[in-house]
Amino acid sequence: MTDFADFQLAGGPAGRRIVVAMSGGVDSSVVAALAKASGAETIGVTLQLYDHGEATARPGACCAGRDIRDARAVCDRLGIAHYVFDHESSFRAQVVDHFADEYLAGRTPIPCVQCNMGPKFTDLFALARDLGADCLATGHYVRRMIGADGSELHRAVDPARDQSYFLFATTRDQLDFLRFPLGGMPKDRVRAIAAEMGLGVAAKPDSQDICFVPDGDYAGLVKKLRPAASDGGEIVDLSGRALGRHEGIIHYTVGQRRGLDIGGQPEPLYVVRLEPEARRVVVGPRAALAVSAARLADLNVLGPLEGPLTAKVRSMAKPVPARLHGDQLVFDAPEYGVAPGQAAVLYDGDRVLGGGWIAATEGAALAA
Template sequence: MNPSTPLSRPLPAVPSAADFQLPEPLSARKIVVAMSGGVDSSVVAALAARTGAETIGVTLQLYDHGAAVGRTGSCCAGQDIRDARAVAERIGIAHYVFDYESRFRESVMEDFADEYMAGRTPIPCVKCNMGVKFTDLFTLARELGADCLATGHYVRRVEGPQGAQLHRAMDDARDQSYFLFATTQDQLDYLRFPLGGMPKGEVREIARELGLGVAMKPDSQDICFVPDGDYAKVVRKLRPDADDDGEIVHIDGRVLGRHRGLIHYTVGQRKGLEIGGLTDPVYVVRIEPEQKRVVVGPRSALAVSAARLTDINWLGGDFSGPLLAKVRSMARPVPARMEGDRLVFDTPEYGVSPGQAAVLYDEERVLGGGWIKETVGV
């Protein structure tokens, strides 16, 4: 589409050119912005346009356009695409939509279903970043001749002595570094994250001052393609046998009841087990997909001393010293160390689930991470 007339009034005085870390003159540069239709990527597009660089907004349609029309808390479909287009017109930049629905279904949604069927707890946001967003979108940005690809993620890109580093966002409540651990060094060299040093409130204020219609739009939910948070419904649609029932077994061998499908359970879960007659609470300790069995036990049975990681990604080379490890997106980082492919915790860690990611930090810097393959009990 052709860009519309730019805003006649000046943009608010906020950081701009420095956030994109590009050589002068900015008027000779081209920035591609990944626009999901939300407030964060919309503000990034506005900041990019303010630098004087040629700015192009790109939106990937990732899942069923029609089913997502009118939904809130989604991204990259339906109303979100229209919102991204409206923002681009408002700030006067070109905007393009590319259909990646089949690619997204194969690389993210099918994997999501398979992981649940295998008794693991998937993180589709990481898989999306690894594939569609930080691979396919990179290709598009480079084909458009862009000097960088900018996104609305809340992380910081810091130039270090050995090249670009990935750091946690200044606003801990908004930090998204856990979901970007698989970013490669080549990708990080090309990426820009202008919002990493801002609180969310400031981002919304910029959008409000600019008169953007998305200024108060709700944030997208973690799993964008799951209507109303009912992920089991999505898995059933992709894998009709997902609701096969089976035994719920205590770690001491007692059969306590039957479950209604492995997709309803995850390691560490306490609520929704529907087991009566127990005096003490029990938690899901592990899931055995071959036997279609859910194994439960006391909280002490959740303690693990180590986890074996696969597909480990290091940013800036291997790190052999003490580090901090985050094993769930909402978990606090805990002291640990790497011994080969084993992540060894200083003290027992609870609720470590195969399928999740272990993200490794040196204070604020992201060292990398890997996928949790299996755990070692205490």
């Protein structure tokens, strides 16, 4: 079927205990099946992140309602223990509230990274250690490899499934304890394993949206949590000249072109920056989006950052050549769509060297 090299720990399988983070999807379910097949004692753990009643009626919500039932059914099928821990308050404070506050502050948040940094890793690590586990295994599509200086984080073999961008904040200590057995597989192989093992989630669709915004209406959620988010203001050009009005900066992100509702302009306009204190949306031509450097905050270091590297500044962007000088990430060529609040993840080939949060950007000297 597949090897279990990612689970090999000193001392062989006898007496080993693996805790698997189970969301109720096919990926984490296959990880649990592989862990069980390795001969180790396997325990499935699910964090309930929503009120049970609310989540049951919310299709697409992760780690609640149907997903918890699916995780439990998989564990029953495999004959392993399954525990559910209520972390709703932690998830609300660390992820949902942070998401709303970031949008209100004119930044573009990445809640999946916040979730990994908080409930999914920090809280699960504590639970796994309390359960006496030798490692914590997850269904993320990344690879953990051992290099000259210890554990390293690498991109998944399948670039279409790679999730390394969302795991840049993983610490070295966490990497030592983590296992990512799916990083070397394509998704169709994972589903095939689920079918071979008779897991009911084999054909379960992948979640597509942010789990706590399954309808995709981010602005609606932010307005519900922070009513002031609907305060309107001006849309202005780079000189400060008013071009129109908006109904809340939460409807806009840097690089956005659609939805500005500004007519009669000689060229297409894009959101260049947001000024939350003045409640202004500043727009300009595409050339004004060019960024030569970005200041990074809360830099997490996983490898040597001296010399040339590549930087990925959006989850769907391609890594581009850059260099890091202190907390300043300098691009070899102007980069577009670099938004405060997003992450810049740094690579050497397939290896993740670390990354940080984009706190501010420096415009390139381009003609408008």
